[in-house]
Amino acid sequence: MASEPKMSRAAKRAAKKAETDPTKMSRRRQIVETYRMSKQGDPRIGLWMAAMFVVGALVGGAIFYLIPAGSGTFNLVISIIGALLFGLLAMMITFSRRAQRAAFARLEGQPGAGARALSMLRRGWKIDEVVGFTKQQDMVHRVVGPPGIVLVGEGNPNRLKALMVSERRKHERVAADTPIHEVIVGNEDGQVRLPKLTRHVQKLGRQVKPAEITDVLNRLKALDAQRPKVPLPRGPVPTSMKGMRGNMRGR
Structure with a gap:
């Protein structure tokens, strides 16, 4: 009897990814x-x-x-x-x-936790992970939606101050007429706890029309082209977050 063909390494990796990819x-x-x-x-x-x-x-x-x-x-x-x-x-x-x-x-407490929580936002929101970062894994994510531009920082509050100021200035240069909001993820005063992050962003109001959002995204492409892409550390619960996002959408 002829032996079955062995699965290639690429096929094995693809199969393993399919088993864990929500x-x-x-x-x-x-x-x-x-x-x-x-x-x-x-x-x-x-x-x-x-x-x-x-x-x-x-x-x-x-x-x-x-x-x-x-x-x-x-x-x-x-x-x-x-x-x-x-x-x-x-x-x-x-x-x-x-x-x-x-x-x-x-x-909570893991690098990139804020981005994982933001992934639960519904359609109409554009999320860009790690648009700014430090060597100590402090990072700033960007959300573009009805409130305008929302810069979400996570990490050490002291180091984030300078990083948030820098990112705000960069975004103001290409989207000066667009409202820019700053949010820090954390459990201290003035910060937003991770479980409430998505709801907090949604409650920032509707200050930008859909047509204006498209224009803002086009302007931000020039800014993003000048910065290196940083892979976001993946958390251990992608399935749970995907499931929660599906439940929020009613699917």
Whole structure:
């Protein structure tokens, strides 16, 4: 019998990447991986999901049973269906929130955590990772969207001051008429905690129209062409963050 052809190294690398790349996974696989990784940081997530399923089922069953919809048998069937729907909904909401919390807990303190959190922004936002950096791994990310330009810094606050000033001046030279916001990720006064970063950026308001955003992006291309590209250190929970972004989009 002829032996099977050996898989090349490139094919093996591609296969291994497909196994860990969230974009290559099925929806079911993403949920399983998200649950597995969330359980490492939140061992009680399964108990909370089960408890909320029971609570949701009781509420849903009671609501549908009290609605006069026909005979006793029909009401019982409708009550069971309502209990299952409410229970599953409560369980998935609990899973989404606790998994998101566990994902942020794993990311905090790691280089590039801010960029991983910003990846949860919906369509209409352009995220550029590490547009500015220091040798000590302090970095500035850029978000372009309805508020204008948002510079997000993470690292040592003292070193970030000079870095943020430098980046702001560079962006003002090519987009002087565009509002520029500065955000520092951290747990100290005046900083924004990682779990609240995305919401904070979204609450900066709508100060730039979609057509103006396109013009701003075109202007920033000239600025970006002059700076070296720095690979962003990847966090250990890309699957969880991808899953959370999907949940925020309602997919």
